[in-house]
Each structure stands twice: as C-alpha cells, then as structure tokens.
Amino acid sequence: MTTEEGKTLYTLIIFSENVAGLLNEITSVFTRRQINIESLNVSASSIEGLHRYTITCWSDECTIKKVNKQIEKKIGVVRSNFFTSTEIYIQEVALFKLSTPKILEHGEISRLIRLHAGKIVEVNPTYAIVTIEGMTNEILSLFHQLMEWDCVLQYVRSGAIAITKDTRELLDEYLVERKKRFLASK
Amino acid sequence: MTTTKLTGAEILMKSLLAEGVTTLFGYPGGAIMPVFDALYDYRDRLHHILVRHEQGAIHSAEGYARVSGKVGVCLVTSGPGATNTVTGIADAMLDSTPVVVIAGQVGAKMLGTDAFQECDIVNVTQPITKWAYQIRSAEDVAPAIKKAFYIAQSGRPGPVVLDFTKNAQNETAIYKDSKIGFLRSYEAVPPTSPQSITEAAELINAAKKPLVLIGQGVELGGAQEEVRQLIEKADLPAGCTLLGLSCLPSAHPLNVGMLGMHGSLASNVKTQECDLLIAIGMRFDDRITGNISTYACQAKKIHFDIDPAEINKNVSVDVAVLGNCKETVAQVSALVKPNQHKHWRESFNDHLEKENRIVIEPEVHPSDGPIKMGEVVNKVSTHAHEKAIIVTDVGQNQMMAARYSRFTLNRSIVTSGGMGTMGFGLPAAVGATFGAPERTVCLFVGDGGFQMTIEELGTIMENQCPVKIVLLNNNFLGNVRQWQELFFQRRYSFTHMLSPDYSKIAEAYHIPYRLVTERKGLDVAIQQMLDTNGPYLLEVAVMEEDNVLPMCCPGNDVDDMILDI
Numbered sequence A: 001m002t003t004e005e006g007k008t009l010y011t012l013i014i015f016s017e018n019v020a021g022l023l024n025e026i027t028s029v030f031t032r033r034q035i036n037i038e039s040l041n042v043s044a045s046s047i048e049g050l051h052r053y054t055i056t057c058w059s060d061e062c063t064i065k066k067v068n069k070q071i072e073k074k075i076g077v078v079r080s081n082f083f084t085s086t087e088i089y090i091q092e093v094a095l096f097k098l099s100t101p102k103i104l105e106h107g108e109i110s111r112l113i114r115l116h117a118g119k120i121v122e123v124n125p126t127y128a129i130v131t132i133e134g135m136t137n138e139i140l141s142l143f144h145q146l147m148e149w150d151c152v153l154q155y156v157r158s159g160a161i162a163i164t165k166d167t168r169e170l171l172d173e174y175l176v177e178r179k180k181r182f183l184a185s186k
Numbered sequence B: 001m002t003t004t005k006l007t008g009a010e011i012l013m014k015s016l017l018a019e020g021v022t023t024l025f026g027y028p029g030g031a032i033m034p035v036f037d038a039l040y041d042y043r044d045r046l047h048h049i050l051v052r053h054e055q056g057a058i059h060s061a062e063g064y065a066r067v068s069g070k071v072g073v074c075l076v077t078s079g080p081g082a083t084n085t086v087t088g089i090a091d092a093m094l095d096s097t098p099v100v101v102i103a104g105q106v107g108a109k110m111l112g113t114d115a116f117q118e119c120d121i122v123n124v125t126q127p128i129t130k131w132a133y134q135i136r137s138a139e140d141v142a143p144a145i146k147k148a149f150y151i152a153q154s155g156r157p158g159p160v161v162l163d164f165t166k167n168a169q170n171e172t173a174i175y176k177d178s179k180i181g182f183l184r185s186y187e188a189v190p191p192t193s194p195q196s197i198t199e200a201a202e203l204i205n206a207a208k209k210p211l212v213l214i215g216q217g218v219e220l221g222g223a224q225e226e227v228r229q230l231i232e233k234a235d236l237p238a239g240c241t242l243l244g245l246s247c248l249p250s251a252h253p254l255n256v257g258m259l260g261m262h263g264s265l266a267s268n269v270k271t272q273e274c275d276l277l278i279a280i281g282m283r284f285d286d287r288i289t290g291n292i293s294t295y296a297c298q299a300k301k302i303h304f305d306i307d308p309a310e311i312n313k314n315v316s317v318d319v320a321v322l323g324n325c326k327e328t329v330a331q332v333s334a335l336v337k338p339n340q341h342k343h344w345r346e347s348f349n350d351h352l353e354k355e356n357r358i359v360i361e362p363e364v365h366p367s368d369g370p371i372k373m374g375e376v377v378n379k380v381s382t383h384a385h386e387k388a389i390i391v392t393d394v395g396q397n398q399m400m401a402a403r404y405s406r407f408t409l410n411r412s413i414v415t416s417g418g419m420g421t422m423g424f425g426l427p428a429a430v431g432a433t434f435g436a437p438e439r440t441v442c443l444f445v446g447d448g449g450f451q452m453t454i455e456e457l458g459t460i461m462e463n464q465c466p467v468k469i470v471l472l473n474n475n476f477l478g479n480v481r482q483w484q485e486l487f488f489q490r491r492y493s494f495t496h497m498l499s500p501d502y503s504k505i506a507e508a509y510h511i512p513y514r515l516v517t518e519r520k521g522l523d524v525a526i527q528q529m530l531d532t533n534g535p536y537l538l539e540v541a542v543m544e545e546d547n548v549l550p551m552c553c554p555g556n557d558v559d560d561m562i563l564d565i
Helices: A022-032 A061-072 A100-105 A107-115 A136-148 A170-185 B008-018 B030-040 B054-068 B086-094 B121-128 B138-153 B166-170 B194-206 B216-220 B224-234 B242-247 B265-271 B325-335 B342-346 B349-364 B373-383 B396-404 B425-435 B447-452 B454-463 B478-487 B502-508 B519-531
Strands: A008-017 A037-044 A050-059 A077-084 A088-099 A119-123 A127-134 A152-157 A161-164 B005-007 B023-026 B047-050 B072-076 B099-105 B131-135 B159-165 B172-174 B210-214 B238-240 B255-258 B276-280 B300-305 B319-322 B389-392 B441-446 B467-473 B513-516 B536-541
Touching: A008 A022, A008 A061, A008 A088, A008 A161, A022 A037, A022 A050, A022 A061, A022 B121, A050 A061, A061 A077, A077 A161, A077 A170, A088 A100, A088 A136, A100 A107, A100 A127, A107 A136, A127 A136, A136 A152, B005 B008, B008 B030, B008 B138, B008 B166, B008 B172, B023 B054, B023 B425, B030 B072, B030 B099, B030 B166, B047 B425, B047 B454, B054 B072, B054 B086, B054 B099, B054 B425, B054 B454, B086 B099, B086 B121, B086 B159, B099 B121, B099 B138, B099 B166, B121 B131, B121 B159, B131 B138, B138 B159, B138 B166, B138 B172, B159 B166, B194 B276, B194 B300, B194 B319, B194 B325, B210 B224, B210 B265, B216 B224, B216 B242, B224 B325, B238 B242, B255 B265, B265 B349, B300 B325, B319 B325, B349 B373, B349 B396, B373 B396, B373 B441, B373 B467, B373 B519, B389 B396, B389 B425, B396 B441, B396 B467, B396 B478, B425 B441, B425 B447, B425 B454, B425 B467, B441 B447, B447 B454, B447 B467, B454 B502, B467 B519, B502 B513, B502 B536, B513 B519, B519 B536
Parallel strands: B023 B047, B023 B072, B072 B099, B099 B159, B131 B159, B210 B238, B210 B276, B238 B255, B276 B300, B300 B319, B389 B441, B441 B467, B467 B536, B513 B536
Antiparallel strands: A008 A050, A008 A077, A037 A050, A088 A127, A088 A152, A088 A161, A119 A127, B005 B172
16 A cells, blocks of 8 residues: 555564563654554564564655664564565454444444444444454445444444465564574574 | 572672672662662772762763773662763763663652652663663562673663662572573674675775775774774775774874764765775764765765664665674675775875865964964874873864874774763763773863863862863853854854853862963973873863864765865
8 A cells, every 4th residue: 555655554563572661662763753653553472472563654665674673673672574565464353332223223234234244242222332353444434434324432443463474484483593593602 | 509698789789790890980869778788898899989960970981881891880879860861871872882870769669659759760761772671679680780781782882771679679589690591682793694795895896986984883893903904905095983083093094084074074075986985883973974865875885784773774875794893894804805096095185185284284283373272182192192092072172182183092082972962071081081090081171061060070089080181161162153153143142151260170179270371381281281190170271263174064965065264
C-alpha cells in the first residue's frame, strides 16, 4: 500500500527481552522522527522470555531502514525487521457492541455481520457483542456501514498482528548465528 | 566460595573492584547513604573524589574515561543528585564516552509514590543512555554492575545509568563474581563481511583522489597505528574530526587538518573534490558535512564503523565496513597496494597556504593589538612540547584550542563535541588529571563556561588536581557573539558578560593565579604555569571581538568557507 506522498505502510516485527521500559524506548524512536504509529501490538512470542511487537506505520524505505536499525540498537531488543504488506500475512480483530433493538428493527445489520463473517458472542435485550477478524480495511468497511444504521454502542479494534510469508525463520537463524559468533569469540 | 551475606552496598564495592575501578567521582545524599557508608571501609582501594556539584561528577567521569580509556564512574544520590548528571549523560551518549552512573533511589516499596527525592531517572535517561536499569534487590547488584560495565565499554561505548534502590543497598545477599554470558539482545561488535573488506580495498586501490576522515572511533578502537599504516601505505591524505584530532600526529605529512565548520580550508574544499571518501569511526555530524545534500556527492564512500545504525544514517555510502576498526582497517590495509597520490596531495598546498596567510598567521603571530586566542593556544602547545592533554570548554575557546593545539600523543583532546556542553571543561579536566596522572592537563575555557561549573575549583583545591587552567577572557559569550555579528546584524543580545575578579576567586581557592594583558608577558606566564606544581589559573585578557575562522556557515556547502570578515 502506497500513499500519494510516496509513503508505504510498513510493519515492523520486533523481538525483545521482557524488560520494563522497553516499549517506551522503542516508541521513542518513532516519536523522535515524528512518525505516527498506526497500530501497535505487544505480546509474548513463541520463544520463552521474548516479547513480540507488531508495529505498523506509514513511512518511506530510507527512513524505515534507519528506524529499524535504531530500534535494533536498543539493549534488550533482540531483532527488528520491517516488511511491506505483501511480505506478511496481517490480521486484526474488532469487537462491536451493537444495539439489539436496532438489529431487530433493521434486517440489513444482521446481513452485514454475516457478510463479514462476524460472530455474535453474546446477546441480551439491550445489546449484542460481535467479533470479526480480518484486514484493517475490511473491519473499517463494516464499521462505516454499521455506523450508517446508528446501531454501534461501542467499537474497538486490536493492533495488527502479522506473520511473515518467508519460507525461512529469520529470528531462529539469527539467534543460531549469534550464538555461534559468541562461542567463537570465547 | 564464600557464603557470607553482604549488603547490596558492600556487594557494589566488591563488584566495582572486580571491574578494576580505582576512582569514583561522586556526591553523597540521602538515598545513597548506605553505599557511602560501605565506601568508608574501601577508601584505600576506591579513591572517591568529592565534587562540588553532580554535574561536575559526571563531566569528571567523562574526562577520566576519555584520557584513560577506562570506564568513568559517578556516584550520586536520587532525585536532584541524579538529574544533575543528566546533561553529562547526554554528553557521554553523543560522544560515545564509557561512563557508569550509579544513582541512589528510594526504597522499592516507595517507588511511584512521589517519595522525597524520588525521580524516575531510568525513564528520564532512557533516550540518552546506552542502557538504564533499576536495581531493586541485593542479589541483582553484582550481575547489574557486571553488565553495566560490559555495555558501557564494549562495542560503541556509552553511558549506563544504574538506579539503585535503597532497600537493595541495605538488604543482604551472597556476593558472587560472574562472567558475562551470551546476551541475545546485545552484540558489541557486529560481524564484518569479508566482501566489504575486499570492496573497500578495491575502491582505495582504484582511487585517484582519496581522502580519509578520521574520527574518535579510531581512538576508541585503539586503531591509531593501523590507520597510520593504511594512509602511509596508500598515500592517503587524512583530515580529523574534532574528537579525532589526536588520532594522527598534527605534524604528520598526510594530516590535512581538522574537518568541518571551523576546520581547515584544504580538508573541506578537498572533500568536495575527492573521488573517494574513507570515513573511519566518525558519524557525519552536521558540523562536519555542512549542507548534506551537496556533501561529497562526486565521491564514492567507504564507512568503517562499529555501530550499524550509523551506516547510511546521514550520508549514504558505497561500502560499509562493520566491525572494530582496529581489525577492519588492518584487514583492508593488507589488501591495499602501496600507492602514490603526489599531484592530489600537492593540490592541497594552495589551500593550506591561503589559510595560513589569511587566517592562521594573523591569529597566531599578530604584531600588535590585543592578545588573540589562537596565539595563546599556540604558545601553550609549544611550551608543553605538544604533549599535553588539551581539555576545552565549548565555544570559541574550544575551536581555537582545536585549531591551534598540536598533538603528538593519543587521547590528548577532551572536548564536548556532539552536545557542545558549556561547563564541561573544568570538571572534565579534573577527571583527566586522575585518568592520566603522569601527563600535563591544560584546560582552555572561556569566561562563560568557566562560570558555569566554577564550583569545581573546590574539588581542584581539595585534591590539588594539577589542572593548568587557561582562561581566555573576552568578556563575551564569544561564539554566540560571533554568530550575532555574522547572522544577526551585530545585535549583541545578552552575550556581553561581566566577570568576577578571578584573582580573588583563585585566592579564595588557594590556586596560584596570574593575569596577562600584554603580549610580552605571555610566554613567561605560560612557562610559569607549566612549571608550577598543582593547579594554576592563568587568565588572559584576549581580544573581545575576535572571530573563529575559517567558517563554513550553517547550511552552506562544506567548501564554502569564509576566511575573513
């Protein structure tokens, strides 16, 4: 995805040690360069003790390379890589709290939920909670359409999470190489 | 292995000794009292210098580190004690100086309660440190110190802050010295690509008009000899950055002078004419490059650096040689063919001669008029046989000291480059006297910067630190005044400054003092200063509205230098 100003949506996947304050250090790299973070997700990774950050932002290749290196330089950050949308599989989750009377009043609302493969996880006479997974634009599309029916009581979208499409597992390879270099230096 | 439990404060003492620490610069206070109490029993092994302000402690630690190559250690209390070190920490970050700041902190249970003298110093210093960490238990003291010293001095050096909670100082644990194990999130020296070595050598072999830029990385990597061998083998003219000035003897025939805003005309003009730029351990600061969009566009570029984040940060390069320059430069050197660039080298001469005639001679050997700063620096350099450690403050005194000091020994320039911290000079000079006690330490300082950290005269008095203070007094904040003259129609907005009677200040601190106002008394006074044991304050009344020239005005192309005003 590229904007008119030549900006591309980049996704950074960062692995760090689980230490306090690191999130602040990582986001400060963006703020110093006045880059707005579009979405951010942090959770435990599949490797013990390592956290996985997924950060999306609009930038250009030259800048994102510098940002990536400056993040990787932080003590506590194990590895940082950046990707364009074609190089990763990216997903978001959204939760909607919708008015039950409105849903009953307008059949189109139920149709929209089904069309976007939404799941109704709770219903009572006042509201229904709907979850949906998908790309950002799919979720936004549903949101805007639901807003037209004036039925949205609450709406929240998670940060994007992403898995690389590369056939190699870069972090694993990196850690093996690093360990080798460390042992060789002993 | 001992099973005796020690307090966290005692473990700190043992850990510092295990790191080879001999000297600390500090100031006690409430939240660090257990550490100072433990220090009382270690006075014979850990020499603590009581400064007069925590900013003095951090700059002294910087000065100590810069001349000795060891880690400078700073010990302060929480809250204001810690925040007073912030300027120096930022300074050490920009100038890659290895320092460890150990700051007291309120007890872990009181964290976040706005307790007395509580300040979240880890968060305050995170953007300006290589690593900032809070020690909350006595068990954590030894590993934290080990890691702090390793991080501070390995790879590209930098400052580390340890925020030491009071409970961790008082609680007990078993002390165990350990080795640094595998850190998956920190690799001090990045691997060197063999291809980059070959490509760098090929570019050097093919170059007709090469120019080497030597930065402080050469000093930090201890690669002075390797760089000298490379430039001599391939006949490469070389300029030095401000912080890299003492990496190559000033009189070396291939040394074409300082780079950048107030650097030599030849090195800057030739930057725009060379066909190959070989940057070693420098970071293309804006004071070096001038207008970055026109900077050395015609040249291919090689960048030797230990920090991958510096590659292509400001200037895009053709070949990046990652790694420790002591090794990488030697590897490239082995592949470089002996060469001669006689015509290219000789083409520097016109510019050297022009600068000498228009700028240097009138500054260094004026026939009449007030004493000039460059004249003083030149004489001090001569009387000290070009062997002194030159410490500077910031401003005109700094640029004059950099331009007119001559260096023959490594690690001889201590100055605040990246941050440009006024007030750095006096405490840094104090630190330098402890870091290199066998050497002469001369400080060039202006009347502005001197008054910023003048309280450190107390530290000098108490310890009889042999700092030879050369106060270049022009009654102005000279560098700002120069910019006002050049860019603000001589509207001298708050740059004229009234000074105290420095003779009385020197007398109060029992420091020998002399004022020189006439050219004829200068040589004798400088010699007397150098002959005096211990500290000395030599005040020189210099020309008030002198300018540092040549000058590449901010934003201008680097070869667009003004030689006179």
